[in-house]
Amino acid sequence: MSPVDREAPPRRWAKLVERLLDPADAEAILGDLEEEYREVVLPERGPARARRWYRGMALKSIVSRVGRGRALRLRPLSAVWPNRGRTMERLSQDLRFSLRMLWRRPGFSLTIVATLGVATGVNAITFALVDGVLIEPLPYAESDRLVTLWQASAESPDARGAVSVPNFHDWRERSATVEPIASYRAATLWVTEGDDAEVLPAALVSDRFFEALGAHPVRGRGITADEARPGGPDAVVLSHGYWRSRFAGDIDVVGSAMEIDGSPYTVVGIAPEGFDFPDGARLWIGEVIDPATCGRGCVNLDVIGRLGPGVTMEEARAELDAIGVAMERDYAMEGFRVNVVGLKELVVGDVRTILVVLLAAVFMVLLIACANIANLLIARGRERTDELAIRAALGAGRPRVAAQLITESAVLAGAGGAVGVVFAWLGVRRLRTVHGLELPRIDNVSLDASVLIFAMAAATTAVLLFGVGPSVMAARRSLRSRIRRDPARSRGRSLLVATQVGLSVVLLVGTALMGRTVIELRSVDLGFEAEGVQVLTLSVPDGEVPEREEAIRVYEDFLAGLSELPGVASVGGAFGAPLSNINVFSSVDVEGWTDGEPPANVGVRTITPGYLETLDIPLLSGRPVDPTDQLDGLPVVWVNQAAAEAWFGGESALGRVVDLSASAGLPEDRDRTVVGVVTDTRFYGPRRPVPPEAYIPHAQNGVRFMEIFVASSMSPATLLEEARRVLSRLGVRAPLRLDGPLDDRVATVEAEERLWTSLLGLFAAIALSLAALGVFSVVAYQVALRQKEIGVRIALGASGATVTRMILGQGLWPAIVGLVVGLAIAASAVRTLESQLFGIAPSDPASWVGTALLLLLVAAAASLVPALRTVRLDPAETLRHE
């Protein structure tokens, strides 16, 4: 190496100038600078300041030339990258060689690509799920500052109770941390245009609703306070999509009128594109609840608000807690509190746990796959010692060899990643079409850029980290010690297998527990019979039928007409049927109640004659609902077992009197006589316990919306047609919709659990297969190693059974170690699943024992195959084999 020229100017800066400027300019400028540097600057100013001078001059020269547009004439690529041709050539050579090598070992290559593909595929699917549901922000402005407010109590501070109108107004006035606060209530509205009618998802909202959500109307305005009160002007805001489809984007639609629920409404605004909160709303109208009839105890509203600037969640919670206490005092509402839940939490909170569990599970699958890939690549690395030795002899340097191995791995990674992406794409499509799945934000789950990048990154990392490193090392080691077959190596592989088995055990136990949960859920008696029952919905609008008695008559006549149809076994209507999401609550005064604490609020369900029979809900005592139960007759009520138990203890409920409050939407406060006890039905699904419920005959209530249950053999389309005919014969214009089979609702209940179980099961199956492969390969390797020994043993008279047992032992011991460790890990891991389980404890013996047995079986089978194969060979052959 030449001695350092202490007088030379800084090389890097010179190089920079050379890079960036014309050769001619660079020569002239650098020449000048160097000359001056050596002759004047360095002697005068010393090295440090001379260098600084040089740097400054170089930079200024570059800038001057750039300013003139004469620099940055980047030298042709070949000048800057002189070896480009050679590098490209080598790259394509490596590529072709790799492809040839991989082609020659199809088993090896396919196994790796398949393993990688499946592992990255399921990882990508799960990541897509987690990304779409949990990670991506909600589509509202600064959505992390949106909160929902609920009525709760001191003993259940996390309850999410609907809100009454007066309470809503109180919160608005009293809160300084959450602003604005708005209310909304999902509903369906009936829109007519001439003879055309359609029922649309919509919402009734308070003023400042759009403001709270940051969704400022693109034309017109939102609902004002005047329009959000009973008796106020009827205004409607259209969704962007609805405006496009129905009004063809006509900008003059604002100010025009449209007919909703039989009355004229003025269009006052158009919502921004894509906004459809809540639940796909296409119209928003003002809230019409009258606090005079539906007071503080009458809960109906959902409330949403935005945290004020700089306000934290904790501050808002603290303030609203204090407000709750103040209201408890001011209005004598014992235990009244306010629960604040972030909007995102509300939407996805329930599934967060299980999604995280799935992510962890699928990551385990990836690890297992990586172990297999590592194994394969290491083995391959050892096999190629000859080839590599020749290459080294022919002068290929270590970097060249490494480059070739890396190219090969890159090809595998690329192929595996590509397979994974296809797999993931199919999987995500399947996910979105799963029947009955109501996963929150499922529409947001897609194979987008982040998921693709994730998949490719996973594949590449897996191969590079677990494959290239070890295989290169293995090759190098083998080059040096070709003769020595180090048994210590195989211990590493056995450890790898043990890890694979351990991880598989964790997944299997999880799957078993979830599977049992699904079965347990299925076996819960919901208390009603859904098979063969179709659900229609009928509303009777105020505008069409103003009188309550008439509205009641409409329903009665409609039901009578339906029951006369051929193929209809029975019909009945209800407001608040099981799994309908319609739940009305009322406080209750039980006659003769002695306990200090008043009885808990009761769910109030409105039913017609025939309802209990249609849904096959048995009556335990008393009489069924009768057509004679009318507004002018004795006010009656039915109670469920839970209510009878809670209110009357073991005594008979019949003849007892209870008072349900009018704030529940009932016509007035009235004492009602219990005339029947009904068996419990699970209104909220199999997981939630059955609270006290009360049933009021529709004729004594007169709600203007009901679900009509029809037990019939007709097809849904025919049923709807016939029902429409019945309705038109009554001469009433009312929105009638077919909701679908009641069975669907039941299926939806467990759809989520089934999905999680299927996914977990898929992961467990993949893991188990990979682990089995791992065991198999270890045993096969052992067998290959000890061929001569085995041959000798057999020749000396050892029975096939003895030898088999010996080999089996080899394969089983890492599996057993893995099993034990896996069970230990699983024991603590399943605690995270606890909240998802139903009907079984995390320690469910069947799941654990079953898993252990399955694993031992699979490991034994995987070990048996190579063992049996070897034992069957002619010993003479084996001895001769070298």
Place this chain on the structure above:
Amino acid sequence: MKRLGEFEQLLLFSLLRLGDDAYGRRIRGLIQERTGREVSPGAIYTALDRLEEHGMVSSYLGDATPPRGGRRPRHYRLEPAGREALSSAWHEMRAMAEGVEDRLSPSPGEG
């Protein structure tokens, strides 16, 4: 004929003074010495290139020398057009300054 900017005039004057010795580094040094301005080589060549385009100067490469790291120097020669332009500019200035020179503040070197 192109109007000369004032930096360009300085450059042309340098060429006038330096004669055969007028290459990048010498020009730079002269300007710094006589006017106190520190200009980068890049700026000088940029301006000289422009003058060359207009035919006011011409350039040629000299012999490489060790202190230049074996790089050849680029020499500049004042062409007749350049000499003309410089003379005009100078005469114009003088015509304007005539009679009022005493009202200008003394140059940094004097007084």
